[in-house]
Amino acid sequence: MSGGAPDEFGLIAELFAPLAAGFPGALGLTDDAAFIPAEPGYDTVATMDSMVAGVHFLPDDPPDLVARKLIRVNLSDLAAKGAEPRLLLLSAAFPVGVGQDWLRAFGAGLAEDVREFAVHLIGGDTVSTPGPLTLTLTALGRVAAGRGLKRSGARAGDTIWVSGGIGDGALGLKAIRGQLPGLAAAHLEFLAGRYRLPQPRVGLGPRLVGLAHGAMDVSDGLVQDLGHLCRASGLAARIAAARVPLSPAAAAALGHDQSLLASVLAGGDDYEVLFTAPPGAEESLTRLSAELGVALTAIGSVAPGETGKVAVTGPDGRDVDVGQGGWRHFGDPQQGE
Amino acid sequence: MSGGAPDEFGLIAELFAPLAAGFPGALGLTDDAAFIPAEPGYDTVATMDSMVAGVHFLPDDPPDLVARKLIRVNLSDLAAKGAEPRLLLLSAAFPVGVGQDWLRAFGAGLAEDVREFAVHLIGGDTVSTPGPLTLTLTALGRVAAGRGLKRSGARAGDTIWVSGGIGDGALGLKAIRGQLPGLAAAHLEFLAGRYRLPQPRVGLGPRLVGLAHGAMDVSDGLVQDLGHLCRASGLAARIAAARVPLSPAAAAALGHDQSLLASVLAGGDDYEVLFTAPPGAEESLTRLSAELGVALTAIGSVAPGETGKVAVTGPDGRDVDVGQGGWRHFGDPQQGE
Numbered sequence: 140m141s142g143g144a145p146d147e148f149g150l151i152a153e154l155f156a157p158l159a160a161g162f163p164g165a166l167g168l169t170d171d172a173a174f175i176p177a178e179p180g181y182d183t184v185a186t187m188d189s190m191v192a193g194v195h196f197l198p199d200d201p202p203d204l205v206a207r208k209l210i211r212v213n214l215s216d217l218a219a220k221g222a223e224p225r226l227l228l229l230s231a232a233f234p235v236g237v238g239q240d241w242l243r244a245f246g247a248g249l250a251e252d253v254r255e256f257a258v259h260l261i262g263g264d265t266v267s268t269p270g271p272l273t274l275t276l277t278a279l280g281r282v283a284a285g286r287g288l289k290r291s292g293a294r295a296g297d298t299i300w301v302s303g304g305i306g307d308g309a310l311g312l313k314a315i316r317g318q319l320p321g322l323a324a325a326h327l328e329f330l331a332g333r334y335r336l337p338q339p340r341v342g343l344g345p346r347l348v349g350l351a352h353g354a355m356d357v358s359d360g361l362v363q364d365l366g367h368l369c370r371a372s373g374l375a376a377r378i379a380a381a382r383v384p385l386s387p388a389a390a391a392a393l394g395h396d397q398s399l400l401a402s403v404l405a406g407g408d409d410y411e412v413l414f415t416a417p418p419g420a421e422e423s424l425t426r427l428s429a430e431l432g433v434a435l436t437a438i439g440s441v442a443p444g445e446t447g448k449v450a451v452t453g454p455d456g457r458d459v460d461v462g463q464g465g466w467r468h469f470g471d472p473q474q475g476e
Numbered sequence: 477m478s479g480g481a482p483d484e485f486g487l488i489a490e491l492f493a494p495l496a497a498g499f500p501g502a503l504g505l506t507d508d509a510a511f512i513p514a515e516p517g518y519d520t521v522a523t524m525d526s527m528v529a530g531v532h533f534l535p536d537d538p539p540d541l542v543a544r545k546l547i548r549v550n551l552s553d554l555a556a557k558g559a560e561p562r563l564l565l566l567s568a569a570f571p572v573g574v575g576q577d578w579l580r581a582f583g584a585g586l587a588e589d590v591r592e593f594a595v596h597l598i599g600g601d602t603v604s605t606p607g608p609l610t611l612t613l614t615a616l617g618r619v620a621a622g623r624g625l626k627r628s629g630a631r632a633g634d635t636i637w638v639s640g641g642i643g644d645g646a647l648g649l650k651a652i653r654g655q656l657p658g659l660a661a662a663h664l665e666f667l668a669g670r671y672r673l674p675q676p677r678v679g680l681g682p683r684l685v686g687l688a689h690g691a692m693d694v695s696d697g698l699v700q701d702l703g704h705l706c707r708a709s710g711l712a713a714r715i716a717a718a719r720v721p722l723s724p725a726a727a728a729a730l731g732h733d734q735s736l737l738a739s740v741l742a743g744g745d746d747y748e749v750l751f752t753a754p755p756g757a758e759e760s761l762t763r764l765s766a767e768l769g770v771a772l773t774a775i776g777s778v779a780p781g782e783t784g785k786v787a788v789t790g791p792d793g794r795d796v797d798v799g800q801g802g803w804r805h806f807g808d809p810q811q812g813e
Contacts, residue, residue, distance in 0.1 A: 166626060169627065170627050170628070171692055172521050172522060172523040173521070174557075174624050177515050177518055178514050182514065183511070183520070184509045186510075186599060188567075189567045191603055191606075193606060216508040216509050217509060228522060230524050230526045230612045232610055264612070266527075266528055266532070268608065269530060269531070270608045273569055284514065287511045289503060
């Protein structure tokens with residue numbers, strides 16, 4: 140760790156150092172690199188995601204939730220590969236003049252999720268920027284050698300499954316922006332919470348190894364991500380909109396305004412696991428769902444066809460047009476990337 | 477890899493994908509994570525450094541050199557730990573409206589150094605930012621298990637060594653800014669090149685395993701970094717300014733203006749290896765220097781004393797005051813952190 144403005148430098152070191160506790164190779168974050176012992180029998184799974192204030196989160200979002208979202212979007216990627224999370228490297232470009240209170244709250248958020256997910260911060264960098272807060276996390280996990288789940292693993296005839304509920308993240312952003320008039324306060328609060336604090340399926344992911352064929356997390360929108368999975372697997376998909384699992388809050392929102400279905404199917408920020416499995420896996424998946432208390436819902440199937448194409452049967456039985464492989468939502472200034 | 481503005485998205489994917497060639501676990505950068513097989517007998521060495529336009533490099537620096545500097549500052553950290561470089565993850569926050577020509581030149585720079593250092597790009601993220609170009613690299617290397625070099629490894633009585641020449645980077649920035657009047661054009665060009673394109677000591681670093689005790693790279697300035705090494709090792713240091721190795725260009729600059737010694741000792745951006753070794757290692761180090769064609773120069777020694785204190789004997793035999801452990805050069809807008 141190096142850098143930061145003079146006063147903040149010490150504070151950041153003080154806040155981050157305890158997050159390395161329990162992993163000797165992190166050297167207490169006092170060196171330029173960390174040493175990670177090899178674990179024979181495992182593959183290391185590496186992912187890296189960045190978040191920019193005003194692009195991936197709201198500039199006035201609570202700093203502890205920003206920190207936790209950063210960790211969680213990365214752990215969601217690991218979970219969808221079947222990996223258990225282990226180690227984090229964090230690079231933070233803090234705007235000039237970031238306050239000590241902000242940094243303390245950010246550090247508290249990191250600490251909370253480092254504890255919750257039993258991971259260690261082992262390194263990174265701290266710099267200052269004349270631009271917006273820019274955060275990058277590299278997360279390292281592990282999975283039994285050769286057993287990791289890939290986008291490309293789907294096979295013709297597989298059933299398509301998703302965990303949890305879809306659409307909460309996109310609707311949560313609308314809730315925060317006051318774009319869901321008439322929805323009960325409890326629902327608005329639930330949706331906003333799902334946008335601000337994703338729940339990566341770290342318990343589920345590793346249990347899907349051996350059951351799932353193709354897998355990825357839903358971060359850019361269900362239809363778009365399913366398109367990615369199909370392209371990687373050389374297949375096409377059909378899903379039924381009516382089967383896509385909705386939280387009570389999302390169902391209530393759609394009850395008010397059916398046109399929100401587009402946001403549900405393509406809005407992003409779900410951080411659920413999207414996977415395919417052979418029809419014979421249904422019983423095992425049903426048992427796993429009950430054991431973990433995580434909903435697992437079959438929403439369609441993959442088959443040979445126009446590679447990467449995702450067809451959606453609408454509630455009325457006719458195809459819903461969600462564009463070429465789903466929206467990329469570039470028009471949305473908060474989702475922009 | 478996800479994100480980017482619509483047009484650039486495809487271009488970036490096209491430019492980056494070939495950089496994953498030769499490492500199957502990168503999955504051609506088409507997945508959300510990479511799979512890295514365990515290598516029994518080795519520790520993975522992980523480092524992460526960020527660079528912000530206008531802070532760590534000049535906004536109008538050639539894009540290929542920006543890309544290569546990003547790789548090299550990270551490989552310099554690995555080298556100083558005794559590690560050979562293996563894998564890279566890159567996160568790039570590109571300013572809105574970054575041009576295709578810029579991206580192509582940036583990609584060409586990445587490709588050049590991926591080839592030169594025989595590493596693979598295995599993942600990362602691409603986002604857009606309303607702020608300055610912000611680049612973060614995670615570099616993974618390997619070293620024989622338990623043999624990696626640490627800042628904390630120095631022992632009382634060790635000789636302090638540095639590779640190559642010190643001060644070129646800081647003087648190079650001055651050269652680019654026109655702050656070295658009267659220096660020959662060839663010297664100015666050499667120094668500017670050393671600022672823009674560091675030469676990480678990837679050949680040297682792994683060969684120091686078993687010879688060096690404490691080690692780190694010189695990135696924040698010789699005196700400051702030596703202070704870090706001494707603090708981690710619980711020792712104090714004394715070096716002789718007259719022994720600090722200078723390139724012919726740096727020597728010429730000091731010949732014009734002796735006050736530039738401060739920039740040489742504390743200016744940063746050297747990316748040389750600073751290490752300590754027992755006096756008995758001198759013969760081996762001299763042989764290694766000759767074999768590799770890399771200068772290795774003894775500049776002082778470490779001993780018990782005020783922990784972290786670095787004393788510098790000036791050319792006139794009196795102590796040079798370089799402040800508390802060296803400058804942090806926060807006052808310098810280009811060197812910001």
